[in-house]
Amino acid sequence: MGGQGSLFFTDLALIFVAAVIGGLxxxxxxxxxxxxxxxxGILISPFTPGPAVSxxxxxxLFAEVGVILLMFSIGLEFSLRDLMRVKWVALVGGPxxxxxxxxxxxxxxxxxxxxTRTGLVIGSITSIASTMVLARLLMDRGELRSEHGRVMIGIVLVEDLAVVVLTVALPALGADAGGFSVVWQTLGQASLVLIPLGIVATLLVPRFLNRIAQLxxxxxxxxxxxxxxxxTxxxxxxxxxxxALGAFMAGIVISGSEYAREALGHLLPLRDAFVALFFVVIxxxxxPGVLLGNVPLLLAMIGLTVVGKFVIGLGVVRAFGYSIWTAALVAMGRTQIGEFSFVLAQVARKANLIGPDVYNATLATSLITIxxxxxxxxxxxKWLGGRRLKRESARPEEDSSEWDQHIVVCGFGRMGGPAGTAFETFGLPYVVIDIDPEVVRKAREKDIHCLYGDPAHLPVLEGAHAERARLVLITLPEADRAYLxxxxxxxxxxxVPIIARAHRRADFEALLEAGATSVVQPEVEAAATMISDALHLTGVTPERIDVYMHQYREAMKLAQSSRFQVPGAMPELHTVSAESLNAEGKSLRDADIRHRFGLTVIAVRKQNGESLFNPPAGTVLHAGDQLQVLGLEKDLEEVESKEGGQS
Structure with a gap:
């Protein structure tokens, strides 16, 4: 047992190494x-020289998990409403x-x-496109919800259903078959189980997920x-x-609930790993010996798959009123065979309808057509006109057209809630994302558009249409989630401008490096509020307070940068001379005090007694002028040491 287990994990490691090399x-x-x-996969195949799996x-069998997870994720993203948009071309055009x-x-x-019997079997084998391949290509191109993407997925899903019929219909072509009554018997049994199960699942699963989310x-x-x-x-x-059909049905059940995006976000890394495994196994x-031993058979199957299916697909989709552009793209997408063709070939081989040559040619045809x-x-x-394809691929969902140039609020707690109130006051549309089901429920009771999910997951952000937002506000207290x-x-x-929050200096820098436009530190803002209130209560005018607070915040931002970072340090206010800054005869702009010394000039007291609060950049400094500056202690000590040396 230990030896077999060791070999299995060695094979698994070899597969993922091959996936990395091939992917790169x-x-x-x-x-x-x-x-x-x-x-x-070809590199580590038992049929080619070099390292091979045992x-x-x-x-x-293990690779089937990739098919299951991919079909489940498609069900999560591809709702029943999407299927209904293409129901006729799928339900009629597919068969x-x-x-x-x-x-x-x-x-x-x-x-x-x-x-003739062999011709019918080979025709059925080449008729079924790989849902796995097609879905992966559409996802990579971002075209899963385009018009041609919906049509393609609708047709291949109907074809997956048709595989069930074909697996019992093909043996009926044999001499020992029980006739086509077996087909109807199998479908009837499946319907008696799946239809009630689907109804019950649709009613119970969302409630169950709600209970789990509350944990x-x-x-x-x-x-x-x-x-x-x-x-499922x-x-x-x-x-x-x-x-695959069962997994897709499970995804459809969840897709109508508010947990679909969060489920997809959790599933994506797991799905992508197993999808890679599946294609390496293919x-x-x-x-390669099959390619040389059955060239005419192989060429015929490739021709049926690529040329035959393209012509048939183009005519069928066009017959349902779709444009030549959409029909051509759908036809091109279906010019391959995959996992379900293997199933049909195996069924036909067991029924003695085809020989080993056709079965092996099916595998080779799958690779070549993929x-x-x-x-x-x-x-x-490029062939069909890039601009037109781009317009179709980028066409938004019908129910999301209102979400454009809106604000996305990630987290609706003590910071996100008041921000939402402010947006409502000024008539600014916004969408909320929160991981707490209770917060989501209360927000919806107030008619606030709120999505359940972790905003650190890309599908959840796409559900809030963050790609078209005018601003994103991230109030998440956890630094790692905010970073992601x-x-x-x-x-x-x-x-898009992004405003985030951070408690620690390291998080402040990390968020800025990740792409945040502005990072707010609650402690700094609390200190600023206390300073402002204190100055107001001591009689300082509001205008001077506003200018000072602006300079204070600018100094705090400078202090947080990596150049001036000192653990535990806070900016302090000091008075220095123009001579200590080597700024005599220079304007504040030319003296560049902020970048040379890390100091922010608050005020200038001229030698004649004139005071300039928040002096403009063109203010010229002279010997004897005194400057009030805000900065870190280490920078002030450096200036004071120069001043002492000069005296």
Whole structure:
């Protein structure tokens, strides 16, 4: 047992190393990561020279987790409303495409020396596009919610349902089959289980997630989400449907709740790791010897997949009234086969409908068409007119059009709440993000648009449309969450002003380096308020107080910079001479006292007795002039030592 376990983890490590090498190579050559992962798999395949995994079958089973997690995340992002927008082209066009591919396979069967039955089977194998590949490409390009993205996902999801039918229909073509009544029996049994289960889950799961969210445990929330995903996939498989379809249904159930974005944020790192594993395993399944031993068969399957499906897809989508641009993109996206084609090939092989040559050719066709598809899809925008594609891809959701040039408030506690009140007073639209379900509930009771989730997660920020915000206010007290929030905002909106809070100097610097425009320190602001109140109560005029407080805050910002950073130091007010600053005969601008010494000039007392409070930059200094400056003790000591040396 120990030896087998050791080999498994060695294989797993080898897979992820191959994924890293392939992924880096893909990025270097500006190719989709999928290609890099598949290429990495070929390098460690048992069929190629060099290092190889010891147990490919176990890794194939483990890689299924990637399919489950990807389909679950698609369900989270792709709501039922999105499906309804493309229901006709998906529900009718999907089966039409499969039937046309099967007919095309039967049509070329005599030319290839196949019987009609073999042609139908090969046509069905090449008709099913890989949902995994297609979804990954759409996500990488940010086109999952574009018009062509919705159509493609709608069609392939219907095709996934059709795989269930085909897995029981194909054996019916054999001599020993029980007929097509088996198809209806299997579908009926699955419906009797899944439909009631889906209704119950839709009613209970959001309430259950609400209880979990109230525990304020991110780890437990993640475990519950994974359990729901895996559990639903297992139930789906138990009733004769695919794991991927069950995972997608689980995502759909959660997608209608307020926890969808938070669930996706927790799931993304886990999903991406297993997706990489899946594509590396696909690469390992390729036997180069098959490419040389069955060239005519391989070329025929590639032709059916790339040329045949492109023509069929273009005609079907165009027939439902979509533009030639959308139809062409949908057709290009489906010019590949993947995981479900393997399933159909295996079913057909067990039913003695095809031989090992067709099964191995299916694996090779999958790799080659995935490579062709990635390149074709990448160049599609250029071929079809980049500007038009960009407009379609960037088209916002119908219900999010009002959120443009708004304010995003991350955290709605003691700082975020008053800020929201101020925004309402001045008629400024804002969206709130908070991780506390009770805060979210109370905000919604006041008709405040509030999202549940951690703003440190990118999907949650996208749900608040931070990419179109005019300002982001981060009131999170935890420095690490605030840092991640700033970094993620900068990914989707490089120019938006970001105001954050920090308690420590190190956090102050980190947030600025991450991309924050301004960082507020509550202790500094509390000190400023106390100073202002004290000056007011002692009779200092409001104008002088305002100027002083402005200079005080500027000095505090300077003191927080790394150049003048001294642990535990606070700026102090001192009087120095123009001579000690080597500033005689120079204007304040030319003397550059702030950058040379780290001091902020508050006032200048001229030798003739005239006092200039908050002096302008053009004020010329003369010998004998005294300056009131605000700065750190170490900088003041340096100036005073010069003054003492001169005297």
């Amino acid at each position: 190579a893909a990025r270097q050559f500006k190719q989709p990561l999928i290609l890099g992962y598949v290429a990495g 147990n490919l079958h176990n890794l194939e 039409m495409s499969i039937a046309a591919s099967m007919g095309l396979g039967a049509l070329i069967a005599p030319l290839m020396g196949w019987d 304020h445990s991110p780890e437990l929330f993640l475990i519950v989400i994974v359990a729901l995903c895996m559990g 996939a297992a139930v789906s498989q138990a009733v004769g449907l695919s794991l 690469g390992m399944l390729i036997d 490579l062709i598809n990635a390149a074709l899809f990448k160049q599609g925008a 929030t700033v970094r993620n905002i900068r990914q989707i909106n490089p120019t």
